[in-house]
Amino acid sequence: xxxxxxxxxxxxxxxxxxxxxxxxxxxxxxxxxxxxxxxxxxxxxxxxxxxxxxxxxxxxxxxxxxxxxxxxxxxxxxxxxxxxxxxxxxxxxxxxxxxxxxxxxxxxxxxxxxxxxxxxxxxxxxxxxxxxxxxxxxxxxxxxxxxxxxxxxxxxxxxxxxxxxxxxxxxxxxxxxxxxxxxxxxxxxxxxxxxxxxxxxxxxxxxxxxxxxxxxxxxxxxxxxxxxxxxxxxxxxxxxxxxxxxxxxxxxxxxxxxxxxxxxxxxxxxxxxxxxxxxxxxxxxxxxxxxxxxxxxxxxxxxxxxxxxxxxxxxxxxxxxxxxxxxxxxxxxxxxxxxxxxxxxxxxxxxxxxxxxxxxxxxxxxxxxxxxxxxxxxxxxxxxxxxxxxxxxxxxxxxxxxxxxxxxxxxxxxxxxxxxxxxxxxxxxxxxxxxxxxxxxxxxxxxxxxxxxxxxxxxxxxxxxxxxxxxxxxxxxxxxxxxxxxxxxxxxxxxxxxxxxxxxxxxxxxxxxxxxxxxxxxxxxxxxxxxxxxxxxxxxxxxxxxxxxxxxxxxxxxxxxxxxxxxxxxxxxxxxxxxxxxxxxxxxxxxxxxxxxxxxxxxxxxxxxxxxxxxxxxxxxxxxxxxxxxxxxxxxxxxxxxxxxxxxxxxxxxxxxxxxxxxxxxxxxxxxxxxxxx
Numbered sequence: 001x002x003x004x005x006x007x008x009x010x011x012x013x014x015x016x017x018x019x020x021x022x023x024x025x026x027x028x029x030x031x032x033x034x035x036x037x038x039x040x041x042x043x044x045x046x047x048x049x050x051x052x053x054x055x056x057x058x059x060x061x062x063x064x065x066x067x068x069x070x071x072x073x074x075x076x077x078x079x080x081x082x083x084x085x086x087x088x089x090x091x092x093x094x095x096x097x098x099x100x101x102x103x104x105x106x107x108x109x110x111x112x113x114x115x116x117x118x119x120x121x122x123x124x125x126x127x128x129x130x131x132x133x134x135x136x137x138x139x140x141x142x143x144x145x146x147x148x149x150x151x152x153x154x155x156x157x158x159x160x161x162x163x164x165x166x167x168x169x170x171x172x173x174x175x176x177x178x179x180x181x182x183x184x185x186x187x188x189x190x191x192x193x194x195x196x197x198x199x200x201x202x203x204x205x206x207x208x209x210x211x212x213x214x215x216x217x218x219x220x221x222x223x224x225x226x227x228x229x230x231x232x233x234x235x236x237x238x239x240x241x242x243x244x245x246x247x248x249x250x251x252x253x254x255x256x257x258x259x260x261x262x263x264x265x266x267x268x269x270x271x272x273x274x275x276x277x278x279x280x281x282x283x284x285x286x287x288x289x290x291x292x293x294x295x296x297x298x299x300x301x302x303x304x305x306x307x308x309x310x311x312x313x314x315x316x317x318x319x320x321x322x323x324x325x326x327x328x329x330x331x332x333x334x335x336x337x338x339x340x341x342x343x344x345x346x347x348x349x350x351x352x353x354x355x356x357x358x359x360x361x362x363x364x365x366x367x368x369x370x371x372x373x374x375x376x377x378x379x380x381x382x383x384x385x386x387x388x389x390x391x392x393x394x395x396x397x398x399x400x401x402x403x404x405x406x407x408x409x410x411x412x413x414x415x416x417x418x419x420x421x422x423x424x425x426x427x428x429x430x431x432x433x434x435x436x437x438x439x440x441x442x443x444x445x446x447x448x449x450x451x452x453x454x455x456x457x458x459x460x461x462x463x464x465x466x467x468x469x470x471x472x473x474x475x476x477x478x479x480x481x482x483x484x485x486x487x488x489x490x491x492x493x494x495x496x497x498x499x500x501x502x503x504x505x506x507x508x509x510x511x512x513x514x515x516x517x518x519x520x521x522x523x524x525x526x527x528x529x530x531x532x533x534x535x536x537x538x539x540x541x542x543x544x545x546x547x548x549x550x551x552x553x554x555x556x557x558x559x560x561x562x563x564x565x566x567x568x569x570x571x572x573x574x575x576x577x578x579x580x581x582x583x584x585x586x587x588x589x590x591x592x593x594x595x596x597x598x599x600x601x602x603x604x605x606x607x608x609x610x611x612x613x614x615x616x617x618x619x620x621x622x623x624x625x626x627x628x629x630x631x632x633x634x635x636x637x638x639x640x641x642x643x644x645x646x647x648x649x650x651x652x653x654x655x656x657x658x659x660x661x662x663x664x665x666x667x668x669x670x671x672x673x674x675x676x677x678x
Contacts, residue, residue, distance in 0.1 A: 001541035021075025035090035035186035046153035053132035097181035111543035119252035124165035124586030138592025150257025150296030183263030204493035209522010226528035238481035254297035261293035269308035291340035314450030354602030356468035376521025380496035455488035548644035550669020555584035620650040628661035643671035
């Protein structure tokens with residue numbers, strides 16, 4: 001497995017290296033080119049291949065090789081005079097993040113529980129021949145309605161190496177940590193940060209924790225007993241993931257898949273604003289990466305778009321003089337946004353999420369919830385806000401004291417009037433950053449201050465409005481808080497170190513103390529995960545050790561079946577081991593997790609999923625081999641699974657009839673795949 005991991009890392013790195021010359025032609029330095037090359041190269045290759053798949057080619061991913069070849073050809077002159085020394089730091093940043101996260105996940109590599117089976121099913125489906133949009137792995141005959149694009153850039157390296165989907169799954173989690181760390185490093189440096197700042201941003205974007213670990217420690221729990229799960233539910237009735245939790249858990253959800261795409265898109269917007277001779281190719285690449293980020297996770301489309309605009313125009317030309325050069329910058333970034341959406345029209349045409357509108361939040365976040373979840377990430381903003389509020393009053397010390405007092409009083413008044421302390425903080429901090437920071441003489445840090453407004457706006461938004469979804473009254477703001485806080489953490493991880501670097505030149509002791517608090521916030525959580533990794537004796541490298549005897553072998557055999565194969569397996573609850581054959585193999589099931597189809601498609605799919613569920617229940621319970629065969633044929637299935645899940649859910653007489661309804665095409669351990677040909 002170690003050699004497989006090395007082969008994967010080298011493959012991703014080599015594929016990215018072909019883009020270094022092209023990125024240098026855009027005016028980027030060698031270090032920055034190396035930092036964003038992997039995301040850029042594999043996104044371009046994935047996009048070209050994806051378009052070919054949309055045109056009807058089943059093995060679409062191979063066309064990505066053509067895109068990589070063209071990138072290498074166009075950037076061939078960019079390799080001339082390339083100094084390898086500047087490549088060392090971003091490469092070490094990425095490799096360090098890859099190895100450290102892989103180590104921390106030694107105890108969490110099993111691809112089961114939570115929604116990992118769903119993510120694995122989408123990945124496995126994309127790795128099988130099929131056109132675009134991909135088939136729904138849990139509702140055979142339908143196109144997948146969920147956002148899958150975040151997997152697309154990584155399909156080609158998986159196919160080149162021939163690794164199984166479950167192996168790619170665990171490698172991809174570590175790879176996302178590597179490219180996210182490199183993207184954060186590049187963006188922090190582009191915003192005016194030092195090398196130290198870039199390394200800190202790279203660490204925080206993957207490993208930032210919360211103060212909840214300290215709460216558990218002071219409550220009497222030892223380091224080994226610290227649980228990250230309560231911190232991921234820090235605000236009642238919501239999901240509150242943070243970087244360390246998200247990357248360690250390893251659910252390959254859109255919110256994780258889009259992190260490196262979002263960071264590189266914002267970085268490229270900064271390149272567009274600073275490049276004079278090569279801004280047009282940078283604009284084209286920025287559009288492609290931004291569109292990929294939006295398609296990978298539509299929730300991040302608006303925040304990332306605004307972030308791109310702010311870092312591009314967050315200097316004097318953009319904000320203070322929105323004419324002439326400033327107007328051209330606004331136009332360039334607007335072009336990135338428009339082109340990004342146009343390039344991905346095939347995705348948006350097929351993507352129809354059920355929407356129910358907006359509502360007003362009635363249970364705002366409490367102060368204790370804010371402290372435990374967000375205090376560590378917000379410390380740099382609080383310090384910079386305190387420093388800038390002193391400058392409101394000009395040079396006169398009494399006026400400065402008065403301006404700071406007014407600022408603090410305004411935030412207190414906002415808390416009293418709204419009963420929303422988080423809204424008061426982001427409002428006060430946003431006001432002082434916008435008025436004093438963006439209009440002051442701090443031109444070097446102004447783009448970072450501008451970008452800081454994005455996470456503040458996200459946190460303020462979730463305190464006022466929520467997206468309506470089908471999760472019920474208790475969890476009415478669950479998804480809104482989930483998506484808003486996660487994207488806020490991503491941006492805060494980048495701007496926090498840059499702001500502390502700016503503070504260090506003015507209040508060194510305060511800045512160093514703030515940096516220590518930010519890093520220490522998640523220390524107990526990090527230590528707990530380290531202890532669990534060290535105590536893991538037999539890591540589940542393949543991620544399938546949880547499956548019953550013979551079932552992983554059956555899934556591997558099933559994966560080799562031709563396109564169009566459909567399987568019937570036992571129907572169980574969501575987050576269970578039901579639908580495990582379709583998840584691991586990528587062969588679509590007649591029906592998988594029923595409730596997820598309802599979440600993806602809305603209530604209109606209910607009659608169809610109900611019909612299929614009733615037929616599958618009848619198939620496994622009827623006790624008549626001939627009827628089993630007829631039902632399987634009516635469902636369009638070729639194989640029926642009899643294994644651990646079916647033995648737990650259905651009577652022995654029914655399973656015996658299934659075994660007699662056709663020939664045993666594959667049998668290993670407790671699992672049999674019964675073929676029911678016409």
